Each structure stands twice: as C-alpha cells, then as structure tokens.
C-alpha cells in the first residue's frame with residue numbers, strides 16, 4: 001500500500017513531505033513489508049535481482065532521479081545496501097536463533113546440514129561460508145545475539161562497500177564521488193534539504209543532471225545550448241559559460257568541485273540548487 005503511495009503520489013504531494021519522513025517511511029514500513037518473513041526464503045539469482053530492483057525503484061522515486069541512474073550511485077549516496085544483502089543479514093541472525101534456542105523445535109534441523117539446495121538450512125549454512133564467518137573464531141553458540149549481529153553486519157557492509165569500490169573509479173557517473181568517498185554512506189543533504197533541492201544535489205554529484213554530456217546516447221551534439229561553444233558538462237556549467245555570468249555573480253558560483261567538499265554547509269547547497277533552478281535545468 002505504502003509502496004503504491006510513493007509511486008502514485010504526485011511530485012506536488014511528495015514535495016510537501018520532508019525527506020527525513022520519506023526515508024523513515026522507507027525504513028520502517030516499505031522495506032520491512034517487502035522482506036517480511038524472509039528468514040526462510042531461498043532466492044534464485046534472478047529473484048534477488050528483482051527484489052533489488054524494486055528497492056531501487058523506490059529510492060529513485062524518493063530521489064526524483066531518472067531510471068537510468070546507476071544503482072552504485074544510489075547506494076553510495078543513500079548508504080543503503082542491496083535488499084538481497086539485507087535479507088541475508090536477517091537470515092544469518094535467524095541461523096543464530098536456530099542454533100541457540102534449545103526450546104526451538106528446529107534445533108535438530110539446524111545442527112544437521114541438509115544437501116537439498118532449496119532447503120532453508122542449506123541456504124543458511126552456505127551464507128556463513130559466503131561471508132567467510134570463521135567457525136573457529138566465532139562459534140555461533142558462544143557469542144551473544146548482539147555480537148553475532150555485529151559480526152555479520154560488518155561482513156555484509158564490507159561486501160556492499162567492496163562492490164561500490166570495485167567500479168566507482170571507472171564508472172562515469174560515480175567517478176567524481178569516488179574521489180572523496182570510499183564508502184557508501186548516507187549524505188546529510190538527503191535529509192536536511194527539501195526534496196527538489198536534494199534531488200538536484202544528488203543529480204549534480206552523480207552526473208545525472210540534465211546536461212547534454214550526461215546523456216550521450218540521446219544527444220549527438222554535446223555543445224552547451226547556451227553559448228554553443230564548449231561541451232555541456234558540469235565543469236562548464238560551474239563558472240565557465242559566458243552566458244551565465246550574471247547567475248555566477250548572483251549565486252557566487254566558483255567551481256563544480258565545491259559540492260564534494262565535506263565541510264560545505266546546507267545553506268550553500270541550497271544556493272547551488274537555486275542556481276540550477278535559475279539556469280532552468
């Protein structure tokens with residue numbers, strides 16, 4: 001129901017809801033309802049991809065960013081991990097419960113690995129191997145649930161970070177991010193700014209803003225439509241276009257790299273978003 005709300009609500013309605021609230025809805029209602037009772041699921045590769053795509057659709061809608069926005073950029077800026085990894089994290093905690101709850105009827109099931117590839121216990125045992133959780137180092141029956149959660153969450157976050165780092169430097173949409181960002185982490189602007197402003201800053205950081213050079217497939221000619229001189233890209237937009245001199249002065253625009261500075265204030269990001277609105281991008 002809520003998922004439908006996010007998709008069917010007009011931008012006008014979504015605009016009136018704080019970003020912080022949208023992310024709260026996402027975390028407390030949308031995601032839990034999508035993975036309810038996932039502890040015993042055994043998902044194929046295809047099913048994992050489908051469920052990750054649902055999550056990405058929701059995040060793209062919240063961020064108001066095109067469908068072509070790469071998942072790596074979305075994970076990096078929101079600090080979200082793929083839903084399939086979230087499911088595996090829950091499953092590993094379930095494994096702890098099975099192995100530690102003596103009253104649980106499934107104890108025998110848990111201590112005798114099955115060879116049936118579709119069985120829950122086969123899946124759970126495999127996860128432990130997948131995340132390389134050393135049985136001698138972390139004996140599941142000797143650690144508390146909290147310790148086990150920490151161990152498994154760390155491994156899963158590491159997997160998400162490794163997958164971001166593996167391609168971030170090579171992908172054109174994340175290459176700028178990767179210079180200042182080596183880990184996926186939710187950026188403050190995503191909850192502090194209004195949705196329209198947060199969306200602009202996200203698209204600027206991930207090269208999804210409406211510049212010709214960002215959508216090469218649909219734009220043969222990539223010259224700036226304003227001055228018709230240089231390539232229509234972020235570097236040109238921020239301080240080098242002769243047709244935007246008045247706006248540069250009005251919004252004190254210096255260079256594109258400014259939005260990647262860790263100490264940049266929310267007020268300054270708001271001003272940059274207003275500059276983009278004034279350019280009518």
Ligand SMILES: [Zn+2]
Pocket residue numbers: 224225226227228229230236240241242243
């Ligand atoms: Zn220009």
